[in-house]
Amino acid sequence: MSAPRQRDVPTDQRPAERAALGALTRAFPPELVDQVLLDSGRIEQGGRLLPARVVVYFVLATGLLGGHGHPDTARLLIDGLTREPWWPQGRSLPTGPAIDRARQRLGPEPLRRLFARTRPAPAARSTSAAWFRDLRLVALDGAIFDVPASAPNADFFGHPVGTTARPPSRTTGRTTAVQDQIGFPQARVSALVECGTDTVFTADVGPLPDHESALEAAIYPALTRGTLALADRGTTDPATWHAARAGGADLLWQVPSSLRLPITARLDDGSQLAEPGRERACPAQVRVIDYRLDTDPRHAPPHRLLTSLLDPAAAPAAELAARFVQQSRTDAALDHLTPAQPGPGPVLRSHHPDGIAQEIFALLLLRHAFPPARTTPAVRRHPTIHLIPALH
Known part of the structure; x- marks a missing residue:
């Protein structure tokens, strides 16, 4: 191919x-x-x-x-x-x-x-979507891009894998499922994006098999004091949490609501405090914010956020949840990084991994130099947030 x-x-x-x-x-x-x-x-x-x-x-x-x-x-x-x-x-x-x-x-x-x-300077304070009180709002973003099917690209980046059924065996009569490589090789990109402006201010490129959190570790040094980092696929791994906080940034990460945490206190704003126990479910002392949206399907599980902002007076649970929902309803910046191309196949063209990394950083540079025109988003009703004071 x-x-x-x-x-x-x-x-x-x-x-x-x-x-x-x-x-x-x-x-x-x-x-x-x-x-x-x-x-x-x-x-x-x-x-x-x-x-x-x-x-x-x-x-x-x-x-x-x-x-x-x-x-x-x-x-x-x-x-x-x-x-x-x-x-x-x-x-x-x-x-x-x-x-x-x-x-x-x-x-x-x-x-x-x-x-x-x-990289551009932070957005002005008048850009309200880029700030939560005195904290600059950024989001972890990720995307996967097809690359040309050369041997160096396939060896370095890897292929996506699909499961196919083999015909029944003549001896056992059983159908077996096997995993096969499909499509083009793919490169994984992780980035930090400023909320409100969609400015990508740090990024890294790696192979498809690399777990997203492993690639994100390379961009964590850009998270510094005065920043609140949002992630819709957060983790409770202590090493990852502490790596993201090493520069002094605060975190607001979504985790599965089914995760059982060692709750130590229930706070007046509807959030809860949790601390690490013998289980690895809690990465550090955190506030837990559980909520539902009035737009959720009837039997959908609730949403759960973990944050390093422990003071409910400085960061009320309802405000944090509202900011997270606002960001989650915007398009991912990396989804629009590559230009449209007629016909099938990858937009990136190099047959060598170093060339693919060149092209991805070139597209990020062009986005800095010639930012896309910002259109007025369609007016959408903001969902109503219902905090759940004591989920588990």
Whole structure:
């Protein structure tokens, strides 16, 4: 199974794309690109057809131009770079294999560092959805992306697995279920997203078999004091909880309501205190908030949140639940990271894992530089929250 064939379009038919590519050097100035190349040890000696600086712009251009092929992207990019004072005049157009070799030399680290250097500042306090009182609201987000079915991608990222039934055995007459690899290899991405603005301010890329919590551990250092981190698939694993809190951030994580916790006190705001016991169900001293929504199906289980904010006066249970529900009803930022592409197959195009990481960080950088237009959401009735003071 191969990646879809990309199309090449004559450059004289692409004025909009040329204008967009011209904005790359304004959004990511050459001096900044050179600094991240220096920091990551990728500065090259002169003379190469594709210097590292140009390769960074090329990877960004592939994300900007969607499904168009490497030759078309290179023509458009070089057409724009010839207007830059630092571009050597008369340099020839690189071939596809030369581009692939240059991308392998570059690796993903410069794009990762450029993403970290260009993350936007926190939202203003006037953006109410981005704040809970004095705490900046962020959410853990995750997504899975198809990647081309090359041997390096399959070995590193892995395939999704499906269960199929084998025909009955001639000796036993029994049907057996087996697990088979299906579809394209897939990369897993975890990120921290600012609530209210959908700004992705830190992210990491890893193989599909990696558990989501393992990949999230790489982004926990971005959780610092003054932040409240929301997660709709939280965990009660003590090591994970403490890793997320190591920088001083507070947590508001959803866990299964069936989880039995050692409740030590019931508080006036309808929440409860729980502390670690012999069981691992409680990661630390936490407040437990149980609630139902008037929009829940009749026999649906209740919702349960754990938070490190222990003072009900500073963080009432009803307000925390309302903020969590508000965020859970918004679209995940990573769901709209890749551009739409006609036809089947992955949008990401590299046949090597380092190239896939490059492309994902390039898409995140482009989201910083050219944020999508924010539309006014459809007016939806906010569900009524009913706290459950003593679930178990």
